[in-house]
Each structure stands twice: as structure tokens, then as C-alpha cells.
Amino acid sequence: MKTQASATGTPGAAKAKRPPAADTRARAASVPAARRVRDADATRARILEAAKKEFAKLGLGGARVDVIAMRAKANKRMIYHYFKDKDDLFRAVLEEVYADIRTMEAKLDLDALEPEAALHAFLAFTWTYYLKHPEFLALVNSANLHKGRHLLRSERFRELHIGFVPLLDRVLKRGAAQGVFREGIDPVHLNITIAAVGYYYLTNRYTGSLMYGRDLVDPKALEERLAFNMDSISRIVRL
């Protein structure tokens, strides 16, 4: 804990907010979304981005809204202008990151791939996403630490996951029909396992590296892990 906010009481940010002030106004009329002195969307986005980083770094309880305001180069008051309170900001961040992963995932177009290739692609995507977005893992952990109460009444969260299970189910059904996968695999359990073998390895990389006495995030180790997981999932689904 100790001191991590600035020593001065107020955030003190947003000082050098608008370096070119007078002449920017001229082209503001012509250019659609040119740099405006006031830009609600941009400010809101900066707050969300800063909040994401801060919540991911210290958890909901450890994050400080003064620090978030500072990192967003926004006045703290703006946070309470756009969001009800700290918990509401956390909810917004969670919705944002889930929307991101689900959007990227949809681009895989698993229905267009052969069953085995689809499973391969899905596992690889999940692994790579977790690896490149450690904040996602931390935020999901934090959401669950708080028993998912921030997402309980989130319509957006629920909507994001409609069609998520059916998609994998179609892959499994096609595989079974082609005789390459066994019958009756529960897509939910398979999905959970596909996520688990990557997620656990990556969130627990620190205690893991200490426990096993070897660096789990060394490039070679990461490659090995993906290969092990690919093989594991293949073995789970095949006849």
C-alpha cells in the first residue's frame, strides 16, 4: 500500500490539457471527430482505459479512483459524472473487456472451419488472447472474488454470451457426424476445460514458477504449454 498517489491532495493532472487551443477551433468544424477541447466520448474512453489498468493491477479493493483520474488525464469529478460510483465503473470495465474478447472471438468464424481445425483455432485464440491481455485474467478474477455481483444485473453481459455455447456445440456435432470426435461431449464442459488449461497456467504464473522452480513464461515454456494443451484437447474429444 504505502504511498502511490501523488503527495498533493488533488490529482493535479489535466494541467497541460490543451497545448494548441486557439487554432484547433478553426478545423473543428470541418474535420468530423477532430481534437476537440471537450470530447465526452474520448474522456469516458480514457477513464475506462485507465480504470481497466488500475483495477487489473490492484484489484477492485486496491485500486484508487484518484489514481484512475490521474492516469486518465481527467478530473476525478468526471468519473462520477459518467459513472455512479467505483463499483459502477468496475462493472463498465468488465462489460468492456468481455465485449472485446467476444468480438475478437466471433471473427474466427469457426463454422467455416473443419471441426478439428476449428477446435485448434479456438484453443489457440483463447491462449493468445489471455497471453496478450493479462488484465483480462486479473479483472475476471476480481469479478469472481466479488461473487460476480457487478455483472448480476448486466443485460449487456448476458447478451454477449448468447450463442457462445451453441457455436462450439455446432463444431462438436459436425465432428461427431464426420466420425472424428466422439458423441455426447458437453460443449460447456469442453469450453471450460479449453479456457482452464490456458487461464490457470497464466494467472498463476508467479506462484507456479516458484513452485516448480522453472520460468513458466519463458517463450520456450509458453510454446510447450500450448502444444501440451493442443494435444490434451485433441485426446479429450477424439473417439
Add this chain to the structure above:
Amino acid sequence: MKTQASATGTPGAAKAKRPPAADTRARAASVPAARRVRDADATRARILEAAKKEFAKLGLGGARVDVIAMRAKANKRMIYHYFKDKDDLFRAVLEEVYADIRTMEAKLDLDALEPEAALHAFLAFTWTYYLKHPEFLALVNSANLHKGRHLLRSERFRELHIGFVPLLDRVLKRGAAQGVFREGIDPVHLNITIAAVGYYYLTNRYTGSLMYGRDLVDPKALEERLAFNMDSISRIVRL
């Protein structure tokens, strides 16, 4: 966040600290560890227990040392008597819970079981331990959120895990020699996968239940998950 500590400034606990005061002293001399008015070990243990619950509930950043003192029925000053600071207390809690799981695990005596039975027993133990000790999962997550820095210089933590990998390796080697497991399985990766398929399911039960629209901790669902995991691990190791 809001208010969760008592409204009064000071913890206010430790009021009804010693109901039987006068007569307890008499038998203190004869009985080895009889109920004493002052008991360093007991106080330290109560602090650790309270800290475990509080850290597991709110994370390192969200936990309040005033609350820990209150729940431990101890004066806050005692926490700083036994531990350097909040981080040191967190480290002590982590060492404690890891010692617990590794001690229980050692009792399985996997070397005395047939390879397949040993793997079965190990997976079932891990699953059941996670299920009965949700604090363990939360604490490990918190430790990793903080990049494992609390355990980095912990000799005790390192010692707890010597012999952990070799144990599973012996099971795998015996299985391979008997021709029931395939050759060359990395015990570290298998171990991680065995932990992962239970851990991920249980730590992410809240977001998971919301995402899949079904209660993941319903008794029937838990049974199904264990069966799915048993089957998965068998498929991963067999020829």
C-alpha cells in the same frame, strides 16, 4: 466499498475478552496448554485465521487490518507485534494455507497406489480441497495479482514444494512401465492441467454461471464436472 468497518474509530473489540478470569489461573500450571488469559500462540493463530478469511474475501488491497483485528478478537497492535506489516501478514497467511494443502496431499500416499488409482485419487483430492476451501483459491489469486512478491523470498514456500513434482513423476513412470500410460509425459504440465480443470471451474463459478446460464455449483453439476475431469485426465495419459 462504502462503510464496512465499525462506525466508531477504534476497533472496539476485545471487550468481553476473558469471561472466566480468576479461576483459570489455578489450572494453568498443571495442564500443558490449558486455557490461559494470555496465550501468544493462540492469539497469533486467531490473527492468522481472521486474516485468511478477510484477505480471501476482499483481496490484499480490500482487506482492512482493523477488521482483521476485530475478527481475531485481538487488539490491532498485536498484529504489528507478530507481523511486520500488512504484507508480512499476507505472506504468513499464504505460507499457512500452502502448508495445509501440501500436508493433506502428502497423506494420500500416492506411491502406495496403482498408477491409475493414484492419478484418480490425486485429481479427486485436488478437486475436493478446492471445493471445501474456497479461501485457498482466492488467496492464490491474490498472491498472483501481486506477482508472487510475497513468496519470492519465502524459504518455507520453496521447501513445501520440493518433492512435489518427483512424486507425480514416479506415478507416471510406474504407469509407463506397466504399459497403462504413454511415455514422456511432463509431470509439471500434467500437474498444472489437473489443478487447472478444477481451479478454473471453481474460482470462476460466478461469471461462469452467468455466462452459461446454469448453476455451476449445483451438487449435480459438481459431480458432473468431477466425472468430466476424471475422464479428461485418463484420456490425456493413456496410450
Add this chain to the structure above:
DNA sequence: CATATAACTAACCGGATAGTGAATAGCGCG
């Protein structure tokens, strides 16, 4: 039984912390 030691307590501190009230000032629209 005297006493040194260590367990234990009350009260306190200064900076941090989530959240607000009220005024200012760009920007879009008529």
C-alpha cells in the same frame, strides 16, 4: 514472592480516500 519479560490495550496520527457542491466555459442549435 520479587521481578524481568512479553502479552496485551487505549488512544492517537497524518495522510489517504470515496464521493460532492457549486461555479466556469466550450459547443451545438436555432
Add this chain to the structure above:
DNA sequence: CGCGCTATTCACTATCCGGTTAGTTATATG
């Protein structure tokens, strides 16, 4: 071009919080 809306700022508060100061008292030991 002026006016209403709202993005933005500044100043402020009440409480919280990790950690400490300055003791008091039970108990093991000789």
C-alpha cells in the same frame, strides 16, 4: 450570435486506514 446544455474544473468533506506511541498487566522463572 446568443443561449442552453453539459463537459470540465476547483475546492472541500467526512471518514478511513495503516501504523505507532506510550503505556498496563499477566506470567514464567529464580
